[in-house]
Amino acid sequence: MKKNNFSRRDFLGMTAAAAGASVAARTILLSPEPALAALRPVAASDRVRFGIIGVGMQGSSLLTESIKFPEVECAAACDLYDGRHTLAREIAGANLPVTRRYQELLANKDIDCIVAAVPDHWHRKILVDTLNAGKDIYCEKPMSHNAADGVAMVAAAKKSGRIVQVGSQRVSSVICAKAREMVSQGVLGDVMLVEGWLGRNDPGGAWVYPPPLDLSRQTLDWETWQGDVPKRQFDANIFARWRQWKEYGTGVAGDLLVHLISGMMFMLDLNEPPKQASSVGGLLRWKDGRNMPDVHSTLYYYGKLPVSMHLNLGTSMPETYRIQGSRGILEVTGNAVSFAPQTGKDTSPSYYAGSFPRAMREEYTKKWHEENDPKPGQEMLSQTTSFRGPNMNDIKPHLRAFFEAVRSRKPVVQDAVFGHNAALACHMANEAYFRKSPVTWDEASRTIKS
Numbered sequence: 001m002k003k004n005n006f007s008r009r010d011f012l013g014m015t016a017a018a019a020g021a022s023v024a025a026r027t028i029l030l031s032p033e034p035a036l037a038a039l040r041p042v043a044a045s046d047r048v049r050f051g052i053i054g055v056g057m058q059g060s061s062l063l064t065e066s067i068k069f070p071e072v073e074c075a076a077a078c079d080l081y082d083g084r085h086t087l088a089r090e091i092a093g094a095n096l097p098v099t100r101r102y103q104e105l106l107a108n109k110d111i112d113c114i115v116a117a118v119p120d121h122w123h124r125k126i127l128v129d130t131l132n133a134g135k136d137i138y139c140e141k142p143m144s145h146n147a148a149d150g151v152a153m154v155a156a157a158k159k160s161g162r163i164v165q166v167g168s169q170r171v172s173s174v175i176c177a178k179a180r181e182m183v184s185q186g187v188l189g190d191v192m193l194v195e196g197w198l199g200r201n202d203p204g205g206a207w208v209y210p211p212p213l214d215l216s217r218q219t220l221d222w223e224t225w226q227g228d229v230p231k232r233q234f235d236a237n238i239f240a241r242w243r244q245w246k247e248y249g250t251g252v253a254g255d256l257l258v259h260l261i262s263g264m265m266f267m268l269d270l271n272e273p274p275k276q277a278s279s280v281g282g283l284l285r286w287k288d289g290r291n292m293p294d295v296h297s298t299l300y301y302y303g304k305l306p307v308s309m310h311l312n313l314g315t316s317m318p319e320t321y322r323i324q325g326s327r328g329i330l331e332v333t334g335n336a337v338s339f340a341p342q343t344g345k346d347t348s349p350s351y352y353a354g355s356f357p358r359a360m361r362e363e364y365t366k367k368w369h370e371e372n373d374p375k376p377g378q379e380m381l382s383q384t385t386s387f388r389g390p391n392m393n394d395i396k397p398h399l400r401a402f403f404e405a406v407r408s409r410k411p412v413v414q415d416a417v418f419g420h421n422a423a424l425a426c427h428m429a430n431e432a433y434f435r436k437s438p439v440t441w442d443e444a445s446r447t448i449k450s
Helices: 008-014 057-066 083-092 102-107 120-132 147-160 174-184 222-226 236-240 251-268 351-355 358-372 395-408 416-435
Strands: 023-029 048-053 072-078 113-116 136-140 164-167 191-199 276-282 295-302 305-312 317-325 328-333 336-341 382-388 439-442 447-449
Touching: 048 057, 048 102, 048 395, 057 072, 057 083, 057 113, 057 136, 057 395, 072 083, 072 102, 102 120, 113 120, 113 395, 120 136, 120 147, 136 395, 147 416, 147 447, 164 395, 164 416, 174 251, 174 317, 174 328, 174 336, 191 251, 251 295, 251 305, 251 317, 251 416, 276 416, 295 416, 351 358, 416 439, 416 447
Parallel strands: 023 382, 048 072, 048 113, 113 136, 136 164, 191 305
Antiparallel strands: 191 317, 276 295, 276 439, 295 305, 317 328, 328 336, 336 382, 439 447
16 A cells, blocks of 8 residues: 655654744645555456455445446346345446345355345345355454354354455545554554544434335245244334344444544454443434334543544534544544644743742743743644545545455455444444443453343
8 A cells, every 4th residue: 555654854843833823724635546456457267356245336336336346347246125226227237137035145155255235134144154164254243243243253254264355444434544644653642532533414424315216025935034033023114124123233333433443443453342332312303113213422531532422313513523632632524634743842931930929920821921931933834634535434544454365365454343343333332322331341241230
């Protein structure tokens, strides 16, 4: 990966003290080139051939992006709803083999790997079955539906030795890579606190999706779709809006929080679950029968580091990270990362000296200026530096990383362990919310405890 190197000279310039009131800002454009070199053209017989399981909203996007790589070919598609067979063929070609049974894809020796974009309650079974079939897998986020599923998925990944990549794209973002580089070089000093926000303010953002117009028991294998969840009568809204119910999804934690957590873990070079989580929130706007909160705020401890994350389906907020350090603030949002330096030093005599008698106060003030004022002509600006580049929500480089790993057998960043740790933060947020008490991750028993 070609890096936009951050030199010591840049660092010293950014952290210089501001003696006067002057403030400057500069913006640097990051290279739009992907994190990985482009795959070289290969013979048709040497292409990576994948099967896709789940061709819904996210799955259709993954399929569309994947077939843009000339070295990659979709060999078959699986979905329990027949309308998505039609959609898959509209995207990948009229002759694409389609099926309702994902086991057919796993049994196909011409398929090298699987891209899976299915509801959360199906993640464990499809991932484990895929690995047991000797195939690599790209699994959409969050990796698991609950903590126990995640433990089983990590064990299956380690046993199989296959490539597992989880689909939270922040770890393949040029923006997040720049933030990670700056943190690793000590620009922030000691990291003191991390905050994150993400919000939506529309029915689509709250998963109030219109069910397919022809959805029925004839066009959908409803019984299989429900999986191991207690069976209920056919409900088109549950099929289209499954994220609203904890039986099938993981709510705003699994849809939105997992991006914030994955991005933070990558930028701070963390690969561990939080030690503790406390949550507040509620169903404040979308009172439509769902059982997952639409406002969810969680405070974590990662070791001794406090991390505060806020999700909201009633107010739009761009995805934002604010990493606070002893030498300044690093803010990451959209297609930009900016650093506002702080010296951590007094910029004027202490106002506490106002409690001194006049003579003492004047003596203290004079001495302070003699020791701290810059010499004429040596005043320095307090400079905020911003880097701009491609949006951090970029599917293409993340998929490229997976397909390149399938070819090269080199490990990926967001593997099963990383994906499990990110998902655990989401499960702990949900458990803290529903239990109405702080929870911890117990590594010995591999369970979430109150």
